[in-house]
Amino acid sequence: MEVHAAELLGKLRVCPQGTASFEAAVPVEVTNPRAPIEIRIMMDSGAIEGRLSAWSVEWLRAA
Numbered sequence: 001m002e003v004h005a006a007e008l009l010g011k012l013r014v015c016p017q018g019t020a021s022f023e024a025a026v027p028v029e030v031t032n033p034r035a036p037i038e039i040r041i042m043m044d045s046g047a048i049e050g051r052l053s054a055w056s057v058e059w060l061r062a063a
Contacts, residue, residue: 001041003037003040004039005030005035012025
């Protein structure tokens with residue numbers, strides 16, 4: 001998983017074991033709030049071996 005704006009903001013590799021729901025956090029620092037943000041999800045295995053569904057993003061402001 002990678003988070004991009006004008007540059008790479010953060011990335012995380014997730015290796016889930018088994019079938020279930022998983023949660024992951026990618027801390028990023030947004031320095032330009034007007035720049036579009038792109039989230040890239042990549043799977044190393046083919047669709048026949050795994051599935052990605054019902055994902056969502058929640059942005060939390062740092063304290």
